[in-house]
Amino acid sequence: MTFDHLREIYCVAWGDMRFLRHTIGSVMIMSLVSPLLYLLAFGYGLGQGQTMEGVSYIAFIIPGIVALTALSASFSSTSARMNVQRLYYRNFDEMMLCPLRDSSIVIGKSMLGIVRGLLSCAIIFAIGLILSDDLMLTPLFVLTLIVSCFTFSLLGESAALLAKSHQSMATFSSLVILPMTFLCGTFFSVSSMPDWFQAILYALPLTYSSTLMRESSLGWEYSWIFLAVLSAFAVAFYAINIYLLKTRKI
């Protein structure tokens, strides 16, 4: 990657960062409502005094909630903005008219989701650190968080580029994002599910994200192979986005 490439990514991301600056307060509050409700309802409501895989349930679910926050914040901020820019403001074409590499557009447009995901997750995890002594902030946790936010932001781009209407975005969220939120090892261990269902869950990126977040923040053995799989999801979403831009199938 050249300096010119990095500069293009910065130029693409600049407008979205200004947008984030204009809306940071309301956006942060909105993105924290669901994870905090999950924390209260599942962590304290259902899981009070319980343990799972050798740790308190609250320590168990906080990494899962961080993973689902990475998914919801990164996916929704990228997909919503791109969807609006493409179908409503119709200014996505303006960027396509400029002398920018497709790769710079794909990476640059993912930055909003990454930043929003990192901010929201940082707040949730900070709360988690206060609530549980078992949790710790490690470099591997930060690495997992960045890779997760990048992956989910790229997924948001794919959804926004494929969407033919605002309604189809909502349908995608209901059919793909919502089931992932609850099923991919966020609130319970994937190993407690039947084998055939585990196979389905391991086809979804959030399963790897939540497992890795738990391993890296609870001091368990880190599954590098899972990180490779999560990264492979990112590469696949990136490739889809490049293909959609190159072929103008948007």
Add this chain to the structure above:
Amino acid sequence: MDNVITTEGLTKRFGDKTAVDGLDLRVKKGEIFGFLGPNGAGKTTTIRLITTLENKDSGTVRLNGYDIEKDRIKAKTSIGVIQQHLSLDNDLTVMENLVCHAMFHKLPKDVRKERVEQLIEYLEIGEYRDYKVTSLSGGWKKRVSIACALIHEPTILFLDEPTVGLDIQARRLIWDIVRKLNSDEKTVFLTTHYIEEAEALCDRVAFINQGRIIALGTPEELCRKVGSTAVEYFDGTRKTNYMYFEDRERANEFVNTLDTKDTVIIRNTNLEDCFVELTGKKVVAE
């Protein structure tokens, strides 16, 4: 004179419909080229193909000598596009929109600042520089769109129906901008529904119908093709008929054969006559 826009056999199909059908075009440097046609003729698709927003099915397009497929980035460096619809980021301010476009075109920071200020002054949008675009009226948004398209001083400017829905003041502003660009040796490729706009601005005009060019030339050449003198007359059914003749003498001879001369107008043929006659969208004379 060099050709700055060249298309050869440019074709685009959407399902069974051929929107652009083997289009061959050559637009010279520094000319204002008008692209006229009825609704659905393929004007906007042609612009989208030339400006790389749409992928072609076959044919070639060169912008300033660069093939848009092989040298897409270089080809896009010199073009500016004012689209038919407004295409600004409504969540950002006027200033932010301009800076965004300047950054997309990789203008250095000092140049960026200077160009933004120049365009804000030229398009008289200084009062609204810190307003969010969403709060502006359509006319002001159009001005901001124009400023965005001109920020990198493109040598080829595409305008797709630029004056649709604008008041007369905004329309005149756009005409002035086109003339100013032309005086700076910039090439303008313009699609429009307004025939008087093409007549007032264009050096050459192409009529497109069903994805094909059916006539191409200067407005004078096109008028001569149809007949430089037009006779407009009403028949008994109160329907206006038009006939075209090479000269006034022949037109007068025809008028003398008519039963009534109360409702006859003899005038020079204009581009609208050519448009209607050549696109065949109306029955001109029986």
